[in-house]
Structures are given as C-alpha cells and as structure tokens.
Amino acid sequence: MQVHKAEYLSSAVKLEDCPKPVHPEYAFIGRSNVGKSSLINMLTDNKSLAHISSTPGKTKTINHFLIDDRWFIADLPGYGYARVSQVERAKWEKMIRNYFSKRENLACVFVLFDIRVSPQKNDMEFIEWLGKNGVPFVIVFTKADKISQREREVSVKVYKTRILESWEEVPQLFITSAEKKLGRDAMLEFIDSVNKQLS
C-alpha cells in the first residue's frame, strides 16, 4: 500500500475532542522519546507531519491524522518519562485508559519499544493491560539503525522470552528504523490488510 495524502486533523486532550470515529484508527504509543512521531512521519513519507523532539515528552495531546481519506493515525503522548509530576502522570493515565477503552473505531495499537532497551516493567504492564481490556495490539521495535543485525536478533529474542512469561503467544512484531525507512512496507501492508478486513 502507498500513502498519497496525510493531513493533520486535531489535537485532543480528551476522548470527546477526538474526530468522529468514521474510519479505522491506528494508535501509536510507547515510552517518551521511543520514536512514535518519527515513525508516523516515516510511514506517511512526510518529514514534519508529527512533531519530533530530542526532548522527551514532546507529544502531550492525542494528535489525529487522516490518511488518504480512509484511515486515521493517532499519535499518543508517551509514558514513563521520569521528570513528570504525579499529577501529570495521573492525567495521562486517565486520558489514555479512557481512549483505549472507549474509542470505538480503534483498529489496532502499535506499541513501540526501543530495540536497544531491554523490556521495562511499565512496558510489560502496559501490554498486559491492553490484553486484559481486549485491545488489539502489535509490537513495533524502533531505532533499529542504531544497532547491528546480530544485536537486533538478540534483543527481539529477549523480548519474546519475556512476553511468553505471561502470554501464550507472541504478538506480531515489526522491526523499524525511521532513519533508514526500515519496516515501512511491512507496516503499511499490515494496515492495508486490517483496513480490508474491516471494510
């Protein structure tokens, strides 16, 4: 699948402010700085659609993009950033939980993990929570350009082993690099196939 048109729609601080749920939606989530916004730009072949920052915590709202008038991308604010107050964290949790449990057009969540970072407690808790709430998700490893092929394989294996401690099977995985445009075709094919199942 090719992307021809990608438009920014809106930034929401709560579910009610999100666009009408008229198209299948793919949400991008993960720790602050994991590369959510960069991945969205890579997939849509657009350098500045989603705002990228070297400072963690850049994305603070639920940002919606309309792709080819047919599907939505939601760029979500990251979690796990240490320099965030308890109050901010509680606000984030409330917004995210509400979004995931009530967003009716949610087709799939892309949960992003930095391929260089070993499985973190809050990442594992987060996918547990998605599973328990019946939210469909797949795992996307980011920043693959930063390590060798061999190191990638080791890292993916560590994640698989860890996930199998609490899951019966490993969810679908994608290995990506926004820098090298790696994994783009595979992710777009996946989105296309889900869109077709839903239409």
Ligand code: GTP
């Ligand atoms: P928040 O919105 O703050 O939660 O961050 P985010 O997850 O949206 O991350 P963002 O896309 O802003 O990227 C964070 C940093 O990682 C930026 O400096 C990016 O340039 C860098 N980065 C993201 N993806 C890649 C990648 O695939 N390869 C490399 N080398 N750097 C990347």
Ligand code: MG
């Ligand atoms: Mg971001």
